[in-house]
Amino acid sequence: MKLTVIGGGSTYTPELVDGIAGRRAGLAVDEIVLVDPDAERLEVVGAFSRRLLEHADHPARVRTTTDLESAADGASAVLIQLRVGGQxxxxxxxxxxxxxxxxxxxxxxxxxxxxxLRTVPVVLDIAERVRAVAGEDTWIVDFTNPVGIVTRALLQEGHRAVGLCNVAISFQRRVAALLGATPERVELDHVGLNHLTWVRAVRVDGADRLPELLDEHADALEEHVRLPIGLMRRLNAVPSYYLNYFYDHDAVVARQRVEQPRAEVVSAVEEELLDVYRDPAVVTKPEALAQRGGAYYSEAAVQLVHSLTGGASGERHVVNVRNDGTLPFLPDDAVVEVPSAVDADGATPLPVAPVGPATSGLIAHVAAYEHLALDAAVRGGRDRVADALLAHPLIGQHDRAEKLADELIARNRHFLPWVTA
Structure with missing residues (x-):
């Protein structure tokens, strides 16, 4: 199997390669092609990825290229993990x-x-070029944020695409450790949109142990989610940590005004990682990679590709898929993040218990914003940008939407082809 990674020069990539090395019997990858416009960075990451595989005695070979078409030709799956504009x-x-x-x-x-706005046009162009050389049957796995909007764009254009986020698998691993269970025994009732999800049940061997988590592991949950346990108990659910932007907005803004931006932290970590990757004596994944973010990304990606390429039929994965009635209060073409059965034909959402008004209203609100955001990303236009901002629950005031629209466009004009000089 040939696996192509677009954005292969990312410091994330060795995490993925390490996951492939650890699943030698499960995922029969014999070629990994890393493609990236940054040839220098690509070579550093590529050389380290080769050493990882060699150290693990894995037979796959790693090839690096800046040419997308040669990278995608013959690929069984293409992973997209790019960042337009960088840090x-x-x-x-x-x-x-x-x-x-x-x-x-x-x-x-x-x-x-x-x-x-920066990302959707680039990903759609890549997907069209991939389809032209790799054919209609090649799977695209999108790990590029905002995953829900990007996946919806791909599906809207008829691509064979599934969106992937590490929030669900990270939480599964976290609660498995708290409950003293192996991850394979833990299933989550995880529902919502990408970066807007709630876990409503934590089933270990079929028994829901969420009440135990809320009662006995309150401190750990509060530290992870950064929200009070009383709120979680009222919701009878654990929100993803992204919900603190909604439920604790003003406090988050106050912190952000004094804290170092995450982009600066990540930039420093990336430079450290690249220095480590350059050392020919390093043949295993460095501890600093955990600081980069994307915990368990490799496991989630490798397991998903295994299922999509026919290696395991009907495995359960939490992925971003077309709604098609899964959440009846959303349009069919919305993209939701829910447990799904995955096989070579794609991801089919599993039945979801009814979502109450305490969460369904916010889900519907953000889904409407995502519809407008995608329209702005595909068709452009200053007013479409302002309309999307006005619809977002974190903005929602016309004066702020107008000011933010102008500032956003001014800062990103070099990435927006519809912006005139």
């Missing part, structure tokens, strides 16, 4: 909304919209 653009996303008293974050709010 510089991320820093902008995390800071400019603060001037209007709004959360600065790269996947939600005004910063998330900026990232979507």
């Amino acid at each position: 510089t653009a991320r820093l902008s996303d995390e800071t400019f909304p603060l001037t209007c008293g709004c959360v600065g974050q790269e996947t939600t709010g005004a910063g998330g919209l900026a990232k979507a």
